[in-house]
Amino acid sequence: MSCTVVAVPILLYQAFIGLTAAAGIAAAAANAANNATLTKQDYETQENCQTKNIDNICTDIHAITVNNIIEKEFETPFMDKGILLKTMEEHGITNIEESFDGKITGNLDTFSFLFEKPSESFPYRMKITCNQNDNAKEKAEDINSEYALNVQEAAYISIIEKLKDQNMQIEDETVQENNTIVLTINLE
Amino acid sequence: MTKKLKIKLLPNGEIQMETQGIKGKKCLDYIDVLKKLVDVNIIDTKPTEEYYETESEVITDNSAEIRTDF
Known part of the structure; x- marks a missing residue:
């Protein structure tokens, strides 16, 4: 071989590559440690806030909760809405909605x-909200892995289609044990 | 050696491309080929031994074929 090129599809945030999925999410979870376990106190605060004069806007109130529910935030490499929505559907997430400001729930x-x-x-x-006994980190890692597989699939489809357009021939196509797809293209 | 591109699509989304049989800096031309095949940002390039080689030349005269490898 004469040179090796390493690239990241734009569907993934490139600064994130180089971290394993677990490491990246763990780092982000550490940064999100200031997300307090929501308590009944917060609930009462929210309720009081809502009874205030309508002109007084409540700020810095976390999502409403009762005991045993936590909210954790994770950084992701997800850049593409289409791939994210596909990943969410394939994972079994329901009631998927997009708000006017682009938030997806x-x-x-x-x-x-x-x-x-x-x-x-x-x-x-x-952001994942769940019971304290649920493993939010594991859930985040699962979704991260599935998004990456969808990126792999999208890259594969793009390459196959563009090779056809350019009349370039695939000499060999294999899938390795670790799910790496290897395409060998004859240039002559 | 036959000129080939080997493209690896990893399950973490990363893409690796290797050129084979392409000597010298010409291998870097295939970065543009990769960019045309899929929208990517290039994060690393690593030359190998072939990068520092030149193409072999074949010179013929009336009587003999002379191959010169540099």
Whole structure:
């Protein structure tokens, strides 16, 4: 071989590559440690807030809760809404909705999801609300892995279609044990 | 050696491309080929031994075929 090129599809936030899915999510979870376990106190605060004069806007109130429900936020490499929606559906997340400001929500069993993109240049952040006994980190890792597989699939389809357009021949196509797809293209 | 592109699509979304049988800096031309096949950002390129080689030349005269490898 003469040179090796490493690339990241634009469907993935490139600064995220190099971390394993688990490491990336763990780092983000550490950053999100200031998300307090929501308590009945918060519930009461929310309720009091709602009874205030309509001109007084309540701020810094976390999602309403009762005991044993937590909210955790994770950074993700998810850049593409279409791939994200596909991933959510395939994972079994239901009631998927997109708000006017681009936030995407959904539910699965005891998990509630909120995906929010700070800007076009940055990936979605994932907020998971669930019971304290549920494993939000594991759920986030599962969704992360499935999104990456969908990116792999999208890249594969793009390459196959464009090779056909350019009359380039695939000499060989294999799938390795670790699910890496290897395409060998004859240039002569 | 036959000129080939080997494209690996990893399950974490990363893409690796290797050129084979392409000597010298010409292998870098195939970065543009990859970009045309799929929308990517290039994050690393690593030259290998072939990168530092040149193409072999074949010179013929009336009587003999002379192959010169540099």
